[in-house]
Structures are given as C-alpha cells and as structure tokens.
Amino acid sequence: MTQKNLLTGPTLRFDGNPMTRGWQDAVRIDSDGAVLLADGVIAAVGTANQLRKAHPQAVETHYGDDHLICPGFVDAHVHYPQTGIIASWGKRLIDWLNDYTFPEEMRLSDTAYAQEVATRYLDLTRAHGTTTVASYCTIHPHSVDALFSAAATRNQRIVAGKTCMDRNAPEGLRDTAQSAYDDSKALIERWHGTGRASYAITPRFSPTSTPDQLAALGALWGENPDCLMQTHLSEQTDEVAWVRDLFPQARDYLDTYEAHGLLGARAVFGHAIYLEPREIDRIAETGAALVHCPTSNTFIGSGLFDMAALATRNIPIGLATDTGGGSSFSMLRTMAAAYEIGQLRGTPLHAAQLIWLATAGSAITLHLGDKIGSLSTGNEADVTVLDLSSTPAIAQRQAQAKDAWESLFATIMMGDDRAIADVWIAGARQP
Template identity: 75%
Template sequence: MTKHLLLGRTLGFSGHPLTQDWADAVRYDPAGGVLIAAGKITALGDGAALRAAHPDARLVDYGDKLISAGFVDAHMHYPQTGIIASWGKQLIDWLNTYTFPEEARLADPAYAAAIANRTIDLAVAHGTTTLTSFCTIHPASVDAFFTAAAARDMAVVAGKTCMDRNAPDNLRDTAQAAYDDSAALITRWHGTGRATYAITPRFSPTSTPDQLAALGALWAAHPTCLMQTHLSEQLPEIAWVRDLFPQARDYLDTYEAFGLLGARGIYGHAIHLEPREIARLAEVGAAVVHCPTSNSFIGSGLFDLIGLARAGLTIGLATDTGGGSSFSMLRTMAAAYEIGQLRGVALHPAQLMWLATEGSAQALHMSGQIGHLGLGAAADITVLDLASTPAIAQRSARADDIWDALFPTIMMGDDRAVADVWIAGVRQGIA
C-alpha cells in the first residue's frame, strides 16, 4: 500500500470556534505532517517524527505552505455555472431572467455532463473538495453530476430540483413525478461510492402543497437522505410565501407542515428568520447555510452568523454559485468577514476556516469524514500558498503569527493561492 507524507504547516480543529474561544479550538503545527494511505488520513503530528516513523512513505514537502482540510461548499447550483456573475436583478427576476432559461438547457444529457465536469474542475481548482448542489428537474442532470464526481472519488451531495408551479412549463414536474424520479435517483445514487442524495424542493413558492407533502413522505421513507431547500432569502420572497400559504405561521412552517423539517435538513440563506423559526431549527438540529457572496450580489441581506450560532444552530458556508459571484471558498470567507463587520462582528481567521471546512461538514452530517484534518477522515486536503501574489506576499511577510499570515490570503486570495489539492488520497494536479 502506497503511503504519502505531506509536510508543511498544518491547521486543524478540535472544537467549535464560534461557540468557544477560538484559541481553544484550533490545532496548528508550524512543522507538521499528514500521513495518508488508502484514501484516509492515518497519522498526523510533528513532521520530522512522522518522517522517521514512516521512511517508506512518499514525501511531499510543501515547505511553509499551509495544509488544511479541503473546503466544503454546503450550498450551490451547478446548473448555474454558465450564468455566474450575470448583471442585476433581485431573486425572483434573477430566476426568471437567467436561471430558468439556463436550467432548461440541462434537459440535454450531454450539456448537463459538460456543465457538471466544468463545475467540478472549477471548484477543485479553488480548493473545494466537496460540493452540495441543486440539480434541475431532469434526472439526467443528477446522473451527470454524480457521475462527474465519481470519476474523482469526490464526496458530493445533490438532488433533483422539484418544481410544479411558478416556473416555466419546461421546468415543471408534478407531485408524483417528483416523488418517483427522486425515489429512483435515491436507489441509484444514495450511498453509492461517496454520493449522498438530498431530496430537493427548490423552495416552497415553486412547489404546491401536494408536491411538498409527497417529498415529505419520500424523506420519511428514506430518512438517511439529506433534504435541501431555501429559506427566508429576501423580504419580497417571504411576502410571496405568506400570500401562497396564508395558513402558515411563518416561512419555515411551509416546510414543517409537510414533513420537511428535520435534523438532516439544510436550509440555504436563512437571513430574515423569525424567533419561532430559529427556535425550531435549533430544536430539531437542522442546519442553515450562510451564502455571503450571493446575499450581497443579489441584495438579500445580512446573515446573523454569531447570533444564530449562539442560538444553537448548525451553520455551514457556501458559494451559492451562480447567485454567488465566485467559485472560491476563500472569497466566500472574505465575504462572510465583510458581512460580519456590517453586523459589528470581526470574525477571526480561525472561525472563517472552520466554517469552510468543519462547519460545512457538520451541516452535511459528515463531521469527522470530510472537512477534517484528523485521523480516519478522508484525505481530502487543500494546500494554501500564503504568498501567492505580490500583494499578498508583501503583506504576509510582515505577519507576526499564522493568523496574520493567513488573513491576507482569505481576504485577497483566489485560485492562485491553491497550491495543491488531494481528494481521497489522490493528488489532483493543481500544483
């Protein structure tokens, strides 16, 4: 069995830096090592000691580069890759103008496969080793995404997006088709290799009560699946939900009433939450996902990261491509920092890195498996060059500690900062 020993500065976590002192939650070694074999992390610690203990391991010396768990993107839309950074519009207009016409193109399996492979290539180039994606109503779009990920042995989460109203005719299914197509896809993909299926109503405005009930029944029949959707992204959207569901107590209730609230639920955006919604999400152990570049780009609002963390919610971080304006989790961390500043909170680099790795893994119920630089975790690893551009290099050269050296890369870094990527112990050829 071939073993690889990666040497460099290593950064991992042993706690939750949003709910405890960040300094007590980090594991940093300026001369660390990570041993990988059979796709897993089998040892980590002092680099020199590991080198002496494993002389047969193939050595990869990254010098002063930073070895981290790979980034985990907890909410995105791979079908929107081609329309990322489209001008203007808020949510509903943006969907009608850009998203729906592009998603209709994925009825063509060849086009879906091309976009799926392009998305994964772009994500990996930016250091992302797990994607959580909405697909389209077309089952072939789900097959395309899982197939592209399987070719890299990449852990991904995805599902057929279900809509039976308030969408173009060529992007509507029915309650029965949503159930039947999703059930067939679950049988084909859920738990196959590193694939996890997520039952996926786009959001309650595009599903009738009958479809929401059907998907709730499907989730009850397949409780190990995740369930992903959108929640309280924009104020006009919330008003629309109120008109469509006048009997509902709030937006979350439009899911809860149909069996779509649970511990394995993932709710994207969650910006404008009511106190009852916050309490219920915390009570059931559901996850919300912060999508800061998207929230800024589409003008949605300011996510209350610290407030929701203190309320006990599980929180992931995501690009929300293509409403989000970057494939980079570094840029996403920078946007999270900027939104935090607008709310009066300066997030520490340790907290940002945790969100992009351990936090998102927790949201996906994969703690210890992905996004984790620790024993037994998948060897999904991102190596960062903390001097990747002249501007970053001149700033990091003045750093007093690792955090002062890392923060310029978080704020100004892009794919050039990604020196290398490993997925399931296989080097991806980024360097």
C-alpha cells in the same frame, strides 16, 4: 503495496467549534505538522519528525513555512447548473430566477450539455480548492446522474439532488408531485451511498412547490431518513412576502416545510436571513442546519445573515458560494465576504472561524463531519494546501504578518485560485 504520501509543513488542526467557544481553544496551526495519506484516508496526523520515523517508506511532499495544509474546502450550497450564468447583472432574486436561472436550467434538458456543465463545474471548483459540494441539480434526472457520474470519476465526495418544482416556473422546468417523488426515489436507489455519493431531497423552495409536492417529498424523506433535505429559506423580504401570500395558513416560512414533514435534524436551509423567533427556536430544537451564502446575499441584494446570534443557539452553520447567485467559485472569496458581512453587523469573524466554517462547519451541516472537513485520523483524505504568498500583494503582506493567523487572513481576503498550491482528493494528488 499501497503508496503512502506524507504531507509535511504548517498544518491546520481543529479541537472544537470556534463559533461556540474561544477560537484560541478550538483551532491551531502546527508549524511542524504532518498528515499521512494512505488507501484514500488520513492514516495519521502528528509532527513531521514523528511520522517520518514511523513511516520511512512514505513519499514525502514538503510545504514551506508560507504554506498551510488544510482540509479540503466544503461548499454546502451550490447550483451547478448555473455555472454558465454566474455574475449575471442586476436582478433581485425572483427576476434573477426568471431572467437568468430558469432559461439556463432548461438547457440542461440536453443530456450532453448537462454532462459538459457538470464536468466544467467540478474542474472550476477543484481549481479553487473545493473537494466537496452540496448541489441542487435541475428537474431532469439525468442532470443528477451527470454530476454524480462526474464526481465518481474523480472519487470525489458529493451531495446532490433533483430540484423539484411543480408551479411558478416555466413549463419545461415543472414536474408534478408524483413525478418528483418517483424520480427522486429512483435517484436515491441509484446513487445514495454509492461510492462517495449522498442524496439530498431537494424542493427548490416553497413558492415553486405546491403543498401536494411538499407533502410527497416529506413522505419520501420519511421513507429515507438517512438522506439530507436541502432547500431555501427566507432569502429576501419580497420572497418572504410571496410565501405568506401562497401559504396564508402557515405560521411563517419555516412552517411551510414543517407542516409537510420537511423539518428535521438532516434538513439544510440555505440563506435564512429573515428568520422569525419561532423559526429560530424550531431550527435549534430540531437540529436543522443553516448555510450562509455571503457573496450571493450581497450580489443579489438579499441582506445580512446574523451569524453571531444564530451561532449562540448552537445551530450548525456552514458556508457556501451559492453558485451562480454567488459571484465566485472560490471559498476564499466566500470567507472574505463572510468577514465583510460580519463587519457590517459589528461581529467580524476571525480567520480561524472563517476557515472552520469553510471546512468542518460545512461538513457538519451536511452530516459528514466524521468523514471530511478536518485533518483527523480515519477521515477521508481530502486536503487543500494554501500558498500564503501566492501573489506579490499577498506576499508583501505575509512578510509583515506577526503570526500565522495574520498571514492566513491576508490570503482569505485577497486570495484566489493562485493561492491553491495543491489539492488531494481521496489521497490522490490532483492535476
């Protein structure tokens, strides 16, 4: 007989998108809520009394009033190979890639090292309450195998793809248009839809792919339209200028992808800070998604993402750490940074919006909103439980909070891995 686990206590529920409607109508906290986990999925959601009576054999885990039962965090844009170089000092994007990123990614040419980093990365992110990531790997196919395999041992949902680059990168990190196509095709056949794995076709960004490689990957996506396509877009002004020099015929940065079949509803673009009006229009028209990477944008000095304006266009927007350009593995710290960037733009986000972006919002950008990101019946049972009084500083603020949202906001702004009381992946409580 399958064991049923009943989680009781304050529970986060979504009734809509708080970025496009009032957060009060879209997000709520049920103070006496409950979530029933069985066979790896959420079997029921309701009040504690209702589910206790309906499922008397369930094993109950009760969380007190200073806790919050949430969907597992979804990190929509990461580079797991950069785990070891997180928080490397003092460079802007292009120099940062050359001085830190590319040398470290070359180390993953060693299969054993790739496996070690993949395991370490998933350990670190799980400790911070993250249950799903969408990751760039390296050009080495075994780096993709390493991450998918490490996730499979945990029954963890994962999105990943081989990073493709055939120019403007060290020799040890370049492939070709043909090998990028062939390697990616073989990885799709091996992993996409296997267990909880999804593949994302992954050109790093236009400056490191020739038009031939972009066209080859566009053709591959056309042959596998249920895959995602993830890449970078308009992260820094000098990058945008570089793209203009490399693609003089393109109307704008987005056009370097669109002209090669790499724009569509399942496209996911990281950063997107310096968008032209035409680019915004095309992203909205095609249903492509954007991912906000606030700690990375401040750490590397990129700029301020315009969340408020882009959300009004009904563009799907997720949230991400962008490890290791981002300076933290924590989605709590990422939410805090998103709030701070919103303040600088004069459009601060409410705690309800921040937690939605880190869960349901990110899941929607990855076309996984029907599987993860919300505590909904039938969804996969990925759950993160927050301790809203995890440190003395947070506890004293929590004691003064007027309501649950003030309490949650204090943990968003000051919390770290100590605020993660429990993590459940596919219904299994994690060590």
